[in-house]
Amino acid sequence: MTIGTGNIERAFRPCRVPACIAGADAVLFFGGSFDPPHTGHGDLPFRAARARWPGRRVPVIFVPAARSPHKDRDPTPDRHRVEMLRLSLRGRKDWWIWEQELDDAALNPGAPSYWADTWAIARRVFAARDRAFLIGTDQAVSMHRWRRFEEFWTDALVVLRPGGPGPDELARVLAGTGAWSEADIGRWMSRLVRTETVDASSTAIRDALSDPAQRNARIEGLDPGVQKYVLDRGLYTPA
Numbered sequence: 001m002t003i004g005t006g007n008i009e010r011a012f013r014p015c016r017v018p019a020c021i022a023g024a025d026a027v028l029f030f031g032g033s034f035d036p037p038h039t040g041h042g043d044l045p046f047r048a049a050r051a052r053w054p055g056r057r058v059p060v061i062f063v064p065a066a067r068s069p070h071k072d073r074d075p076t077p078d079r080h081r082v083e084m085l086r087l088s089l090r091g092r093k094d095w096w097i098w099e100q101e102l103d104d105a106a107l108n109p110g111a112p113s114y115w116a117d118t119w120a121i122a123r124r125v126f127a128a129r130d131r132a133f134l135i136g137t138d139q140a141v142s143m144h145r146w147r148r149f150e151e152f153w154t155d156a157l158v159v160l161r162p163g164g165p166g167p168d169e170l171a172r173v174l175a176g177t178g179a180w181s182e183a184d185i186g187r188w189m190s191r192l193v194r195t196e197t198v199d200a201s202s203t204a205i206r207d208a209l210s211d212p213a214q215r216n217a218r219i220e221g222l223d224p225g226v227q228k229y230v231l232d233r234g235l236y237t238p239a
Contacts, residue, residue: 144179
């Protein structure tokens with residue numbers, strides 16, 4: 001359907017959500033290009049869910065981005081990113097890949113995907129009383145520049161990484177943007193999650209894969225099954 005009213009600006013068809021996910025009491029969303037997914041992608045959101053909801057089984061919903069307005073390069077084709085993500089998550093429980101943005105892209109040729117739209121759809125199709133999406137501190141301090149951020153920022157959870165900005169520093173940076181009131185910053189501070197993180201980078205992995213000298217060797221942060229998939233299909237080949 002095409003939505004002309006409300007907050008959703010793009011045409012969309014709601015994806016069918018498994019009953020065990022749609023009816024969960026709490027869910028944590030984790031978006032990204034996953035190009036390729038690294039070991040941090042498959043670890044961080046589960047740690048964050050345990051930290052935020054200790055003792056509860058909270059599904060993690062992975063949301064592959066279609067066309068990010070914040071990135072210049074075109075992503076690897078959707079089917080490969082989804083399959084690599086699936087491979088990287090094998091053996092884990094309580095997760096699902098929500099392909100809403102990817103499916104919607106075909107209905108909105110050439111248009112970027114905005115999280116405001118995706119989150120508005122999530123509110124319609126997920127019944128969870130407690131919904132949140134996970135971001136890093138870099139995304140938190142730039143969120144006032146996101147499209148229609150006022151509609152969703154209060155649902156963000158922010159990961160505090162070891163060695164990164166602490167609560168006091170983050171509060172100072174947020175205040176320095178001029179976008180947030182004292183009450184808003186208090187809300188941000190209530191949404192912080194402390195957890196260990198994996199030092200891995202999709203950019204560094206792509207660079208290694210594009211280097212003939214490293215491409216076939218073990219690459220730190222890349223799941224061996226994902227690396228085999230990459231090599232078998234000739235992805236990220238040297239320019």
